Every structure is written in structure tokens, then in C-alpha cells.
Amino acid sequence: MKKQFTIFLILIIYLMFPCIVFAEHKANKYFSEQYYINTINHSQYVTWQLSNGEGSIVAVIDDGVWLQHPDLVGANWKNNKEIPNNDKDDDNNGYIDDCYGWNFLDNNNDLVSKGKHGTAVAGIIAARDNTIGIVGIAPKSKIMSLTVCDNYGCDDDAIYDAIIYAANNGADVISISLGSTNGYTGYNAGFDYAISYAYNRGVVIVVAAGNGDTESAGQTGMDLDFYKISPVNNNLVLGVGALDKTGQYRTNWSNYGNGVDIYAPGEEIISTIVPLYSNNYSYGYLDGTSFSAPMVAATAALLKSYSILSNVEIMSRITSKSNKGKLDIKNSLEGIDIKKRRDYVSSIPEETPQEEAKTNGSQEFDNQINKNIIEESNLNKEADKEAIKNIIAEEKNLITKIDNNLSKRMSGNILLQVEKNGEGWYVNPDDEKKYYLGRPADAFSIMRKLGLGATHEFITGNTIFPNHVLGKILLDVEQNGEAYYIYPKDKKAYYLGRPADAFNVMRNLGLGITNDDVRKIDVGEMN
Numbered sequence: 001m002k003k004q005f006t007i008f009l010i011l012i013i014y015l016m017f018p019c020i021v022f023a024e025h026k027a028n029k030y031f032s033e034q035y036y037i038n039t040i041n042h043s044q045y046v047t048w049q050l051s052n053g054e055g056s057i058v059a060v061i062d063d064g065v066w067l068q069h070p071d072l073v074g075a076n077w078k079n080n081k082e083i084p085n086n087d088k089d090d091d092n093n094g095y096i097d098d099c100y101g102w103n104f105l106d107n108n109n110d111l112v113s114k115g116k117h118g119t120a121v122a123g124i125i126a127a128r129d130n131t132i133g134i135v136g137i138a139p140k141s142k143i144m145s146l147t148v149c150d151n152y153g154c155d156d157d158a159i160y161d162a163i164i165y166a167a168n169n170g171a172d173v174i175s176i177s178l179g180s181t182n183g184y185t186g187y188n189a190g191f192d193y194a195i196s197y198a199y200n201r202g203v204v205i206v207v208a209a210g211n212g213d214t215e216s217a218g219q220t221g222m223d224l225d226f227y228k229i230s231p232v233n234n235n236l237v238l239g240v241g242a243l244d245k246t247g248q249y250r251t252n253w254s255n256y257g258n259g260v261d262i263y264a265p266g267e268e269i270i271s272t273i274v275p276l277y278s279n280n281y282s283y284g285y286l287d288g289t290s291f292s293a294p295m296v297a298a299t300a301a302l303l304k305s306y307s308i309l310s311n312v313e314i315m316s317r318i319t320s321k322s323n324k325g326k327l328d329i330k331n332s333l334e335g336i337d338i339k340k341r342r343d344y345v346s347s348i349p350e351e352t353p354q355e356e357a358k359t360n361g362s363q364e365f366d367n368q369i370n371k372n373i374i375e376e377s378n379l380n381k382e383a384d385k386e387a388i389k390n391i392i393a394e395e396k397n398l399i400t401k402i403d404n405n406l407s408k409r410m411s412g413n414i415l416l417q418v419e420k421n422g423e424g425w426y427v428n429p430d431d432e433k434k435y436y437l438g439r440p441a442d443a444f445s446i447m448r449k450l451g452l453g454a455t456h457e458f459i460t461g462n463t464i465f466p467n468h469v470l471g472k473i474l475l476d477v478e479q480n481g482e483a484y485y486i487y488p489k490d491k492k493a494y495y496l497g498r499p500a501d502a503f504n505v506m507r508n509l510g511l512g513i514t515n516d517d518v519r520k521i522d523v524g525e526m527n
Contacts (some may be wrong), residue, residue, distance in 0.1 A: 027131045031281060034134055036265035037246035041203040041323070041330040042137055053138025056301035058125050058173045059166035060294075061159060062118030065109055065145040066274045067100065069119060071127040071134060076100050077142040079169065082100060093168060102165060104158035114150040116277035119284055121177050123272030124294040125301065133283055134270060137329070141305070144171055154178050154219070159192040159231075163205075167198035172304040174198060175297035176231060177208040177290035188230035199236040199468075200430040202452075203301040204311045207232045208293040209241040209255040215524035221252060224259035233259045236468065238300075238315055240293040242266025243326060254289055261319050264292040264327040269461035299329050303480050307336045308477055312468040313458045395436075396523045403520035407432040410521060412471010416510035417518055424506045424517065426450070429471050430472065433524030443502045445452055449526055451475040451483055459484055464491045 022246040031037075036446045057077050067076040067456040081091035082099050089096045097109050105114075113119055127136035144166060148158040159178070166174050195205055209232050212221035221241075224233055232239040238261045242254035245267045250256060254266060269291040273284040296318060303314045321331040410427045413435065424437035428450050435450065437443035451473040457474050470488040473496070475481045483496040488507050494509065 005525060026479060028129065028133060028135045030134050030270055033270045035108055035245065036247075036269060036295065037137075038245070039265050040137075040299075040326075041331050042422075052129070052249070053141030053298065053301045054127070056138060056141040056172045056298055056305040057144055057170055057173055058141050059144040059146055059162070059171040060118050060122050060139070060179070061146045061148055061162045061174060061176050062121055062150040063115035064103070064113035064118050064147040065101075065122040065143055065147060066113045066119045066272075067111070067143070069123070069272045069274070070132050071130065071272050071282075072122060072143070074128055075122065075126040075136075075141075075143050077144040077170075082351045093165075094098075095165070098169075101147075102162070103147040104162050104165075105150060105155055106131045111145050111147065113277075114147065116274045116284070117149070117177070117290065118145065118147075119274050120269075120271040120291060121175060121285070122296045124269065125175065125298040125436050126289060127272055134272065136303040137295055138305070141298070141301040145170070149178065150236070156188065156190055159313070160190060163191075163194040163198050164474060167201045167203050168208050171203055173297050173300045174203055174205045175294050176206065176237075177288075177293045178231070185227040185229070187233055189234075191231045191234045195231065195234050195262065199311065202311045204297075204304065204314050205237045206238055206293050206297040206300060207234075207237045208289040209239050211242075211261045211290075212253045219253040221250070221254045221256055224255050224257035226257075228259070229255075234485045236503070238262065238296055238318065240296045242262055242287075242289045242291060242292045247326065251287075254292075261315075262296060262322055262327055263325055264295040266290075266292040296327055299327065299332055302329070303332060303336070306333070308453065309336075309458075310452055310454055310456065312452075312466065313454060315468065316458075316466055322451050344483045364379040373504055388436060391438070392436050392523055392525060393409075398515075398519050399522065401520065402522050404432075406517065407521045410434075410511075410513075414485075414506050415513040415518060417519075418512040419515045424507075424510055425513075425521075427471075428524060434518070435526065436522045437503075437506050443506050446526060451481075453477045458492060462493070465493065467491075 066072070077100065079091065079099050082097060083090045084099045085097060087096060095102055099109065101111055103110050123134060123136060125136050125138055126141045126143050127134045127139060129135045129139045146156050146162040146166060148162050163174060198205055209224065210229055212219050231237060239259045241256055241260040241263045242251045243249065243263050243265045244251045245265070247265055251266055266289055267287050268285045269287070270283060270285050271291065273282055275282055278281070278284050280465055299318055300314050303309055303317065306314060309317065318327070318332050322328055323331065407427065411429045411432050415425045415427065424443065425434040426437055426446060427434050435446050437446060452475065454474040454476065456476050456478040459474055465486050469486050470491060472486050474484045474486060474493070484493040485496055485505055486493055494505045496505060
């Protein structure tokens with residue numbers, strides 16, 4: 001009778017409160033030791049309403065991941081374009097039989113762990129909800145294992161290559177927990193290209209802030225504003241510092257400063273361990289920002305899985321929805337329309353509806369443009385196309401040496417060739433090449449094709465845009481792909497409604513550039 005009453009009571013509660021879910025993952029053996037689950041507000045909201053990171057791929061750049069760990073079986077990313085063990089590069093990505101990742105130290109597909117570090121990082125992110133040990137923050141995400149470290153340290157070139165590999169092979173998030181304790185004692189500009197490459201391909205890059213000056217008494221954290229280290233101080237990453245076990249204060253050993261964007265627990269973090277490196281135990285407790293960073297990486301995986309948000313929006317949401325700078329997963333996830341998946345972006349129409357020109361948080365333009373230029377350029381479209389091809393070919397022939405520094409400085413800008421007829425070029429931040437803006441229709445088409453999908457809330461909710469999107473063209477995926485140019489100088493959005501509007505923006509916001517300088521920037525062509 002008592003049992004029947006209990007069942008009846010549970011049924012009544014369920015009918016009255018259908019949103020409540022009894023969190024099955026609490027049956028995991030060591031779940032009670034995962035205190036940080038509550039600290040970061042990874043509540044039943046996640047397990048009830050969302051799919052726990054399904055479809056997201058997180059690249060763990062570390063000392064390898066023991067993917068045979070009972071809590072990680074099934075968590076490994078698989079390169080479905082590669083046929084195992086046939087000694088061929090089936091997908092033509094430059095790596096032979098890279099079915100589950102790559103070892104960049106030995107340049108092969110041997111993914112045997114070289115330490116316990118990467119396996120612990122992977123467990124925090126993606127340990128399966130299987131009742132065995134612990135549960136990851138994004139337990140249905142996949143781990144791409146990329147080996148760059150061993151007992152002797154980490155290799156810079158291996159890290160660069162791993163970041164680019166992750167971006168080229170479908171990673172949504174990159175987790176880098178290498179910090180200053182692994183030998184990074186200064187700023188290394190070599191990271192800039194690889195990080196920019198991945199970022200411009202939509203990847204969220206999460207980096208541990210490092211554990212301070214390990215030689216000092218008490219292991220004091222360093223101010224990253226004065227002691228810059230890589231890769232956390234390199235631009236376009238989310239830097240993560242460590243909180244103590246109370247979840248209220250930064251640990252004394254965690255690095256801090258502007259290089260740290262958010263904090264997460266970093267003391268006594270239980271996670272998966274390689275028994276060979278841990279006295280034959282499969283779980284262990286670890287301290288360090290290395291184990292704070294994967295909590296943020298897993299949050300990015302959740303957001304990437306559940307929404308059509310870009311990497312820029314995900315990074316902004318994680319920091320802006322934090323609890324006074326501390327990671328708060330529930331806040332980060334609330335308010336997302338989970339019915340709109342990432343594949344919705346593919347439904348953006350080729351042409352934006354013809355509307356009246358409008359601005360978004362930007363100065364009003366004089367809508368009177370040079371109509372003679374527009375009318376003249378549309379007189380003979382075929383002749384125009386041929387002329388544009390000739391201009392592009394001529395510019396290519398005149399380039400003798402690329403100035404990468406100039407290309408980087410001009411990235412995201414519209415350039416007007418002052419020593420010719422004011423020809424316009426857009427320097428695309430993704431590849432730092434210049435694209436010719438000929439007729440109004442061509443300017444409009446190129447700006448749209450090089451655009452980055454963004455939500456309506458993100459576009460309309462900002463009057464001053466974050467640095468991550470400066471110089472970008474944003475396409476409103478919820479409003480028929482309406483396009484906006486984010487002007488680097490004032491950080492505001494300018495509407496590219498009609499071809500005439502795009503042409504007008506180009507003329508008003510263009511920077512004058514000499515022939516000599518413009519020909520130091522490589523030419524890109526649209527297919």
C-alpha cells in the first residue's frame with residue numbers, strides 16, 4: 001500500500017510540474033563528488049530541455065586522450081571520410097588514416113596517451129552519462145583527440161598544426177589547457193595565425209589562463225596584463241581562470257587580468273584518469289586552470305549544439321550571462337530558441353528582399369548616391385563582367401610581394417584605390433585577401449557571400465559591437481538573411497539592404513589607399 005501511494009504521489013507531482021525531471025545521471029558512482037556541477041549552475045534545466053551537446057565536436061589539444069576509458073567509450077570523434085588502416089589519405093586532408101584524431105608530435109595516428117592530463121580534460125567535457133563514474137558537462141558531445149605534449153613539454157609547431165587541423169576537420173570548439181605551467185612563460189605571436197584561422201571558421205577557442213609563477217612562495221597567480229603568456233593572451237580566445245572550491249573566489253595561484261574572460265572551479269576537480277599515470281586508478285582529483293577551461297569548452301559545446309549562434313555570439317553569451325564573472329551554464333542557455341538548429345543557416349535565401357535602407361545603431365547616411373555611376377555600370381552587364389575580370393587579373397599580375405602585416409591591419413576594411421578611379425576592395429577577415437567591389441550588384445553579392453550568420457537578437461541588441469566581429473559582414477538568419485557591415489572604426493552596424501545601399505556603404509566608409517599599398521594585399525576571387 002505504501003509503495004502504491006508513493007507511485008501515486010510521484011505521478012501527481014509529475015502532472016502538476018511536468019518540467020521537473022529526475023536527474024538520472026546522479027546514479028553515476030562519483031557524481032556526488034562533482035561539486036562543481038552545482039557551482040556552475042548545470043541544473044536540471046540542461047538535462048530536461050536540451051540534448052547535452054549532441055552533435056558538437058570538441059578538439060582537446062593536449063597529451064592525448066585515453067578513449068578506451070569506460071567513461072569515455074563512445075565519446076570519440078570519428079572521421080567518417082577516412083577508411084581505417086588502408087595507408088591512404090582518403091579525404092585528402094594531408095593526414096593518412098586520421099580516423100579518430102592525430103598525433104602531431106610523432107606525425108602519425110598513434111593516439112596512445114602520453115600522460116593523464118588530456119584524459120582528465122576530456123572527462124570534464126564529455127564523460128558519458130552511463131552510471132559508471134562521473135558525468136561530463138556535455139555528455140553527448142564528441143572528443144577529437146589531438147596530441148601535442150608529452151612528459152617533456154609541448155611543441156609550438158604541433159599546437160599550431162593541431163588548431164588548424166581542428167578547424168579544417170569539423171571541430172566546433174577547441175579546448176587548450178596548456179597554460180604557463182607547461183613551459184609558456186611569455187607571449188608567442190606564432191599562435192596568432194592559427195587562432196585567427198580557426199576563429200574565422202567559426203570555432204570557439206577556450207584556453208586555460210595558467211597557474212601563476214610556480215617558482216614563487218605560495219605559487220602566486222600572475223597578472224596577465226603585465227606578464228603576457230600564450231596562448232591565453234592571444235586575441236580571439238576565451239581565457240579561463242580558476243575559482244576555489246567555494247566557487248566564490250579566485251584561487252591564489254590562478255592567473256588573472258584582462259586575458260581572463262571568465263572563471264570556473266579549479267580545485268579538487270574529479271575526472272577520468274589514465275591508470276598507467278595514476279597508481280592504477282581510473283579517476284582522480286586535480287587542481288588547475290587546466291580543469292576550469294574544459295567546463296567553459298563544454299558550455300560552448302552545449303550552446304553550439306542547441307542553437308544557430310555563431311562562435312562570436314557563443315563567446316559573448318558565456319561572458320555576458322556569467323554570474324559576476326563566474327561561469328553560469330543555466331544563464332548562458334536560458335532564452336535560446338532550441339527549435340532553430342544550426343542547419344537553419346543553410347536556408348538563408350540568395351537575395352535579400354528589396355527594402356528601404358535602414359541603419360542599426362549607426363549614423364544616418366545621405367541616401368543620395370552617385371546615380372550616374374550606378375546607371376552607367378548597369379548599361380551593359382556582360383561588358384561589365386568582362387571588365388571586372390580584367391581588373392582583377394590586372395591587379396593579380398601587378399602583385400609582386402604580399403605584405404602580411406599590411407593585410408592583417410587592413411582586414412575587415414573597405415579600401416578605395418585613390419590613384420585609379422576609386423575602385424573598391426573589401427579585405428575579408430577570413431583569408432585577408434581583397435575582393436573587388438565593382439558595380440553595385442557585385443558589391444552587394446560579394447558582401448553577402450562573405451557574410452557570417454548571426455541571430456536577430458545579436459544584431460539588433462548591440463549598438464557598439466564586440467571586437468570579435470569588427471570588419472565582418474553579418475547575415476540575420478532570422479530575418480531572410482539581411483546583411484550588415486560592422487565598421488571597425490566606430491564599431492557600429494551599417495545596413496546592406498539593396499545593391500545601392502551596399503554601394504553607398506562602400507563609398508562612405510572606404511579608406512583611401514595607394515596603388516603601391518593595395519598591391520601588397522593578395523586578390524581573392526568568388527566562385
